[in-house]
Amino acid sequence: MGIDMKSNVKSKIVKTIIYIYLSLLAVVYLLPLVWMLFISLKNDKEIFTSPYGFPEKFMWENYTFAWTAGQLGTATLNSVIVCVTTLVFSMLIGAMAAFAIGRMKWKCSDLIMTYFMIGMMVPVHCVLIPLFKTFSKVGMYNNLVGLILPYLTFSLPMTIFILVGFFKSMPGELFEAACIDGANIYTCFFKVALPLSKTGLFVTGLMTFVNNWNELLLAMVFISDDAKKTLPVSLSKFVGPYNTNYTQMFAAIIIAIIPTIIVYCCFSNQIVDGLTAGAVKG
């Protein structure tokens, strides 16, 4: 009895320490973001006089200014166009390839799978210059298509990887039944396989979207025209060589990350599943 009590007390202390530690760490994670939110609502002088507290008066003007001066409207639209197009095509092309690799029977399927998987190891930097030269030649420089193509290509390996797992785990009877009902291979894919892999598609779609929404390097290299810039690139407009207007820049950053935060809050569990699903199976 005595020992039980003792170990009970001990485990309670350990638990408290653990929760204190976790909470402190959570503060380290959230504080910078909250601080940024506060500063984005202050006026320029307040950063120097009272940088920490709640804003005296909410300066919503910062947001309107950032929105207009940073051309964030156009940037958001461009980001949405690029990300949504990439998303749709990567799901379609990825699912088709994954279906052929995971479900259909042919000799080279393993070889092709390896070919796609190499893409996971290749850093985008080493194709940057050739792509830049080619795209300039064929008029895809300063063109959103020039962003969509590489984004699409680099999101394919992960999409295919996760979806192959999905298609492989589907019971074969499903397809046999469809086949007996007179379905051809295309009906099998579009009417049976695709609807059944909704979770997988959703998860890969979210990942593709988040990754491309945040992409900076390609967007910087392939686009120089202000009217074609995406969100991550537009943000650095607020950094000046001599002084940076932090209140407005932070307002712009908040505008840029709010969509991701909303998506994350709604689907955090699915995102987490998706990001781990691929790696766990490997």
Next chain:
Amino acid sequence: MDKLLRDKKAIALFVGPGLILFTLVLFVPICQSVYYSLCEYNALTKPEFIGLKNYISLLKDEVMMIALKNSLFFMVFSAISQLLMGLFLAAILMNIEKGRNFFKNVYYLPCVLSSAALGLLWMFIFSPKLGINQFLALFGVEGPLWLMDVNGFINLPMKVIAFVALWQYVGQSMMLYMAQISGIGKDVYEAAYIDGASKFKAFFTITLPLIRPMVATAMSLNCIGSLKFFDLIFNMTEAGPNHQTEVLATHLYTQGFKYFKYGYASAIGVVLLVLCLIVTFIINKFVKVDNYEM
């Protein structure tokens, strides 16, 4: 049925688009990159074959050496710190019930945010007069120049950036480990506890060996990720002051798109690619073991 699944035309139609895209946007450019790296090539001239000269000048390039040093430091630091911290957090979170989801989601949050945006935020926090230093000044402490002090073999800005990267990406490793740990059957632990093992002992003798394949995966993801690292550095220091926080990716960007030395930048790209392949190979060879049946 079998005939249906062997339909060659359908297979070609299904795999075709992906394959063409992959070849045109990835495979062919890699080959071009290798060729350009052997050429004298800039914005005005046509590529002219010069053999290994670019690679030889890479070896003599001081900035390249700084970039290589920083990239390798960054990779080793990320691999080790993310392994320890990620495992630690995963192990703790798997052992608590209340608030697991909340903490998990909070620690993972920065992973989905744009590192370009977060880089700008951290630039403010570590700026000379604002952010942390403003706070330290309240106590009469003069804070260091976080992003400008260039003394030491690994300078302060690189360390600061490495910690920011740990802050941003440790959630990913944590998540991968948690997924793997939750796949281990409860009965294994129960048997161990009946045999009198403590929680610590169970962690080291059961959890750790069983998640070894995941350690390999997470480590290769970390290493490749940190070799490609660009956004945070570019927005926090722009690789300055005086190239002291240059890494391979930023060096490639500067050489290729500020000085338009395409051949030279391609050589950096090839070095980067080779490093990625070597690291993946080493990790898979030495850390990865066959998956245990679970």
